[in-house]
Amino acid sequence: MGCDYYLAGPVVAGKETVELVDAIYGKLWEEFGTNNVYRPGLHKVPNEWGISMETWGQCVFTMDVVAIDEAEWMIVCNFGRNHQGGTSWECGYGFAKGKKILVVNMPGSEKDTSLMITGCASNIVDFEDFINSANIRELFIERGKLAAKMVLN
Numbered sequence: 001m002g003c004d005y006y007l008a009g010p011v012v013a014g015k016e017t018v019e020l021v022d023a024i025y026g027k028l029w030e031e032f033g034t035n036n037v038y039r040p041g042l043h044k045v046p047n048e049w050g051i052s053m054e055t056w057g058q059c060v061f062t063m064d065v066v067a068i069d070e071a072e073w074m075i076v077c078n079f080g081r082n083h084q085g086g087t088s089w090e091c092g093y094g095f096a097k098g099k100k101i102l103v104v105n106m107p108g109s110e111k112d113t114s115l116m117i118t119g120c121a122s123n124i125v126d127f128e129d130f131i132n133s134a135n136i137r138e139l140f141i142e143r144g145k146l147a148a149k150m151v152l153n
Contacts, residue, residue: 002070003035003036003037003038003067003070003071004032004036004037004071004072004073005028005032005036005037005038005071005072005073005074005075006037006038006067006068006071006073006074006075006090006094006099007021007024007025007028007037007038007039007040007074007075007077008040008074008075008076008077008086008087008090008091008094009021009024009076009077009079009087010077010079010084010086010087011040011041011086012041012084013084017079017106020077020106020107020127021077023131024075024077024104024127024130024131025037025039027130027131027133027136028075028136031136031137038067038071040060040063040064040067040086040090043063043067045059045060045063064090065093068090068093068094068097068099069097071094071099072099072100073099073100073101073102073122073140074090074091074094074099074100074101074102075101075102075104076090076091076094076101076102076103076104076117076120076121077104077106078103078104078105078106078109078113078114078117078118079106079108079109080106080108080109080113080114081113081114088114088116088117091103091116091117091120092116092120094120095120100122100140100142101120101121101122101123102121102122102123102124102125102139102140103117103118103120103121103123103124103125104124104125104126104127104130105124105125105126105127106127107127107128122141122142123139123140123141123142125139
């Protein structure tokens with residue numbers, strides 16, 4: 001694995017949702033190459049048809065955890081509060097591990113966004129701005145975060 005970028009977004013969802021995540025992956029692929037972007041769902045478990053569903057699930061989980069651990073940046077496709085739990089878990093795990101997180105607000109998410117997802121963000125960008133960016137490297141800039149002690153005091 002060893003990718004610098006981990007793309008977190010629904011893998012099993014409606015066709016339109018998957019196509020939007022695929023568009024993000026395509027833009028990342030153009031900029032950074034497929035060997036430098038980890039997209040869950042594209043990585044297969046060896047002998048996956050010859051093992052139990054439980055074992056397969058543990059393998060997928062482990063592969064994703066290792067990929068997040070190795071990544072410098074996570075790109076989180078934010079479909080709002082009710083998007084898949086896996087994406088939320090990946091984002092929270094990445095935040096806890098100190099990863100830089102670029103949140104891409106997908107179409108429609110602005111009406112129903114998750115404060116937990118956006119709170120993890122190093123930077124936030126709208127889907128259209130991401131797709132239409134002439135240089136997406138400029139989007140991978142850490143913005144300042146309000147220190148927790150300022151909020152809690």
